[in-house]
Amino acid sequence: MALNSQQIKVGVLRALLGLTPLLLMGFWTLVTFYLVEKNTPQEKSAVERVRLHEPDYTIKDGTLSALNELGGTKYRVLGKKLTHYDDDASIDILTPRMRLFQTDKAPVTVKADTGHLDGDLTIMDLYDNAEIFRPAQAATETQPASLRMLASSSYFKVFINDDIIETDRPVTLEQGMSIMNSTAGGTFNNVDQSMKLSGQVKGRIERAPKGAQ
The missing domain is CATH 2.60.450.10 (Lipopolysaccharide (LPS) transport protein A like domain)
Incomplete structure (x- = not known):
């Protein structure tokens, strides 16, 4: 049975709606990763670390x-x-x-x-x-x-x-x-x-x- 354009659009829309939770989870995962990286102090090498006055x-x-x-x-x-x-x-x-x-x-x-x-x-x-x-x-x-x-x-x-x-x-x-x-x-x-x-x-x-x- 041939599908008309209206049926195709409805099918695509349903598929996108079904993927919305996954897309939102992926988006917030990326945001969380970015924030963690931005606020985590970078580990310096032993040479770069400031030596203590000891x-x-x-x-x-x-x-x-x-x-x-x-x-x-x-x-x-x-x-x-x-x-x-x-x-x-x-x-x-x-x-x-x-x-x-x-x-x-x-x-x-x-x-x-x-x-x-x-x-x-x-x-x-x-x-x-x-x-x-x-x-x-x-x-x-x-x-x-x-x-x-x-x-x-x-x-x-x-x-x-x-x-x-x-x-x-x-x-x-x-x-x-x-x-x-x-x-x-x-x-x-x-x-x-x-x-x-x-x-x-x-x-x-x-x-x-x-x-x-």
């Missing part, structure tokens, strides 16, 4: 040294405990002691209760009971005599490559019998081994004993 090794009674262009010691850092971090190569130091060396000058010692050395070995932060000490030095052919110097503060930042030590916190400077207090810190230049105070400065200046300068 120590990878520690050294007890450790020492770090660097040489100048002539092969002499430029500085030496000692600590009761050195903790190295893998993510940024920085080092935490317990009771750091840093010695800075200049040709024909007395070595300068910087110390504190705790310290932090950046991964590039260019900046050291010193915290709590921080001190800069330069011993007295007799006159030489190239240098005049210098008195003992002690600068103390709660914090010092050492710019290793620049031979500069700074603080923006109150600092006390003792030089010979003189003593000065600054409210806004100061800067120590290791090249000429001089200390410049900032902010409001108060204290007393004592004349050096005869023959001491």
Whole structure:
């Protein structure tokens, strides 16, 4: 029996209506899959994962040294405990002691209760009971005599490559019998081994004993 066009349209419509539930299920399945993929964090490879700031090794009674262009010691850092971090190569130091060396000058010692050395070995932060000490030095052919110097503060930042030590916190400077207090810190230049105070400065200046300068 031949089917007319009207019967064909009705049959097609019935077939489509029968498939509607399946089509809707497929549509919502795709939507659900898309939403899940969009909101699921992408798993990164081990190389791409951000490394945590956790120590990878520690050294007890450790020492770090660097040489100048002539092969002499430029500085030496000692600590009761050195903790190295893998993510940024920085080092935490317990009771750091840093010695800075200049040709024909007395070595300068910087110390504190705790310290932090950046991964590039260019900046050291010193915290709590921080001190800069330069011993007295007799006159030489190239240098005049210098008195003992002690600068103390709660914090010092050492710019290793620049031979500069700074603080923006109150600092006390003792030089010979003189003593000065600054409210806004100061800067120590290791090249000429001089200390410049900032902010409001108060204290007393004592004349050096005869023959001491």
